[in-house]
Amino acid sequence: MHIPDGFLSARVALGYAGLSSLGLGVACYRLRARRERGASALLGVSAAFVFAAQMVNFPVAAGTSGHLMGSALAGALLGLPGALVVMTAVIIMQCFVLADGGVFALGANVFNMGLVGCVVGYCCYRLLCGRAPSPTRRVASVAFAGWCATLAGALSCAGQLSLSGAARLSVVLPAMLGVHALIGVGEAVISSLIVASVLRFRPELLESNAQGALAARPRASAVYAGLGLSIAIAGLLAPIADAAPDGFSRVTQALGLHSSTASPSLAPFLHGVPGVVSGVLATVLAGCAGTLLLFGLCWLLALALVPRPRSTEPSRGAVVESSG
């Protein structure tokens, strides 16, 4: 999802640079306001970990490959401001050390993978987790948040490319969303594996975050719900506005191979919903069905990853409580 230099027009690049430096400024301000002991070490380690994990590519269908984005994972471990700082550091390092992602496009990249990824990932995580989540619920939330964050980042990236006139929205949007719906599955699996291990060995790393040690205190969950929902709605409305099925058929016709192999897109859903005449409705239905299916898969993954509590412990606790 790293946009290289040369694809964005100057106006778009500067606009998004402004937006992301604004977000980064707010994050740094809130981090400094409630700086905890040992926080900088945790930030540094998380940044190094995300940096290393992003170098590992896994194959995705149709000859493309993807890697972990890590913004939902960082959001769950560090809270929103910490995650944003970590993602920004990672993207800056990738740009200047590995020449991955452009200098001029740095603002846009920080916006997609940092701001959008962290806000969507963190909002989904907090919304799904609730107040006192069980380990299974926490792992499932992280997995689903990772998927949502990847998709949201891809959406915003597609928007920037089409705003700069590099490609039409009706082409770039289905292509990006299709590939990243699959990459997001990898993201969900890796994030949940890591969070499951953290829960098993160092649960206080996640607990302290929930109480707001590194995180900015959530003012109201309504704010997060609103943010997440608005971005989700934008995600649903954008393809409708530009008639995604049209772009789909054009891409598949032009490439030929996509239609025959297992298509890396929602195309089978789009054309396969029975009894729906309107293409727009089909898009929305397919999106909802796919998301629900994915949420179920995340929950199953969490069930598989989190070891069952021993049956003696809760019952003993109950006995003690009732007798006392």
Added chain:
Amino acid sequence: MSSIHRASAGLKLGVSLALIVGLAALPAERAWWGLGALPWLLLVAKLARLSFKPLLRRWAFGAPFLLGAASLAWFQPHGLAAAAALFSKSAICLLILQLLASTTSIVELTRTLRSVHAPPVLCETIVLLARYSSLLGDEARRMRRARAGRTFHTSRIREWQALGNALGLLFIRTVSRAERVQNAMRARGGA
């Protein structure tokens, strides 16, 4: 250390940015003008005494991504020309960025970031990122050797499970190590 390496990071960054912005501003029909920068860039590489082979290899590693992204421009009027223009522009930009990356150290980068008043938390995180990456690599190597020593025979699914556990464990082990480092630094009056 060539003179290019020794030049201030701010200057290099400024020149690269100016070139990249200029390239981005070129209209699609004039994108070929960007190729005019190529001899100058090669001259810079020569002056910096970078060997061409690794440079070319790294460029060739990044180029398929550019090609993939540029091919999305195919599906519009005059698509082929637009895609070719995008590809040539971004390929030159990639070369500029690689020259910048291979002649600028992380220390210089953070110094420049500090001098343009980037938030201190961000600078500190970047420094620690560079520091802990090597630590993370060492830890990963140690864990891999330990696993290879204990595993005689394994199936693919077991291997993926082990890899997943190892990832989580790697994070936790490095966090613990970082905390020890932080405490040691604090005990000596730092951080």
